[in-house]
Amino acid sequence: MKESDLHGDFLTGGLVHDAWKRLDPVVHQTPIRTSATTNLRTGKNIYFKMENQQKTGAFKFRGASYKLMRLSRSELDRGVITASAGNHAQGLALAAYKLGVKATIYMAEATPEAKVEATRGYGAEVVLTGESFQEAFEASLKQQERCGATYVHPFDDYDIMAGQGTIALELLEQVNTIDTIVVPIGGGGLISGIAVGAKSVNPDIKVIGVQAKAAPAMHTAYHRGVVKKLDKVSTIAEGIAVKQPGENTLPLINNYVDDIVTVSEEEIADAIVNMLERGKSLVEGAGAAAFAGLLSHNDQIDSRHCGVIVSGGNFDISRMAEIQSLANQLKPEQSHAALSF
Missing domain, CATH: 3.40.50.1100 (Rossmann fold)
Structure with a gap:
């Protein structure tokens, strides 16, 4: 298929739906987790899409x-x-x-x-x-x-994006009331696929990206229209530590994503600790980023039924003390460690 035809098929959602059909016998349908306490604290019904339980531990x-x-x-x-x-x-x-x-x-x-x-x-x-x-x-x-x-590019490829976008179709089949999906961003392949896939089902669904403040290339490009390669990225969310936006993903994100926010290292660490202590789930930095974004920017997210993509669980256990130390640096009113699932 020509690149232009592939692009068009992706934009209509056709490629994402084809991927969903073909991947059905291959991938796990990952579970949805809910938390009554998180719902109460945020004033929303929150649905965690647990891609940390996907084969290989990530989406x-x-x-x-x-x-x-x-x-x-x-x-x-x-x-x-x-x-x-x-x-x-x-x-x-x-x-x-x-x-x-x-x-x-x-x-x-x-x-x-x-x-x-x-x-x-x-x-x-x-x-x-x-x-x-x-x-x-x-x-x-x-x-x-x-x-x-x-x-095989890790994110700047329409087939890759389509495969990742099947998460949105699966989530919406599991919970058909979803009005907002919060997604971590690195190079943009995951959120591009999710945004196109979700809006092919319901154009009114909002898609919000979350990026680490220490690696904000996509956030800068989206909000300021400035595309540049960062000199250095260093974050506990190494899965989204990308120095520059994808050439194919950035236009899609500009057109299909409703907002992008950033989170600090301490906020990511707090979300990791919360998921482990209260949710009994081991989640890596990138996997906790969307949850951190929800907790830190809850007042900006107008939603009643919000999906949160927990993108991966391949955590380096040797960094647990560092994560705990970072989480402890948040002020008590900022910390969400008291949440329980």
């Missing part, structure tokens, strides 16, 4: 699986290559393993060991390079030119 398996389904046999036979902050790596590695396809994954040197080892465990070759996703991404592009493998 990324959806997009990677759909992308490989759409490749030709000759493209698969060349092997696949990508760069990742960790979750796309695992999703692509497992999807490739199931098809008997060689996968090579470039990741930043600081990627949590749990994500690196899990990716290797699915049979992929892992190359660690650079201080952030951006450096790993640039190195992977150079290697792709040398080896001729098929590139």
Whole structure:
């Protein structure tokens, strides 16, 4: 399919609906969690979409699986290559393993060991390079030119976005009263797919993105119209630590997303601790970002039935003391650790 046709099919929601149909026997239908105390505190009915319970521990398996389904046999036979902050790596590695396809994954040197080892465990070759996703991404592009493998972008690809967008269709089937969906943002693949998918069902649904203040490239581009590559990103939400917006995702976000907010490191940490202590769910920084955004910007979110995407649970347990310390830095009136599920 031509790029222009693919773009058009994605914008209508057709690609997301096709992905939902084809992924049905492949992915987990992840559960919805609710919390009476969170509902009372926010004044909303909150529905947590637990993608941390997806295969490989994150939503990324959806997009990677759909992308490989759409490749030709000759493209698969060349092997696949990508760069990742960790979750796309695992999703692509497992999807490739199931098809008997060689996968090579470039990741930043600081990627949590749990994500690196899990990716290797699915049979992929892992190359660690650079201080952030951006450096790993640039190195992977150079290697792709040398080896001729098929590139599978972690977010700036319509098939990948469509696969991620199946979360919205699944959520709306599980809870048909949803009027707002809060979504973490890194490069924008998840929120682009969710926004297009959700609005293909109900154009009135609001989609709100949440980005780490320490890695605000998409927030800046969305609110100020300034697209630039950040010099440095350092956040406990390494899954959304992206230095610049995607070329394909940014226009979609500008057109389909209703707002983007940011959260501090302390607010993300507080959400992680809350989900673990009260919700009995281990969630990584990126996975807790949407919940942190809801808690920190609740007054700005006009919703009665709000979906919150818990995008991943591949947490580096060695950082737990750091997370607890950050969470403790919030003032008592800012902390939500007393919430219970």
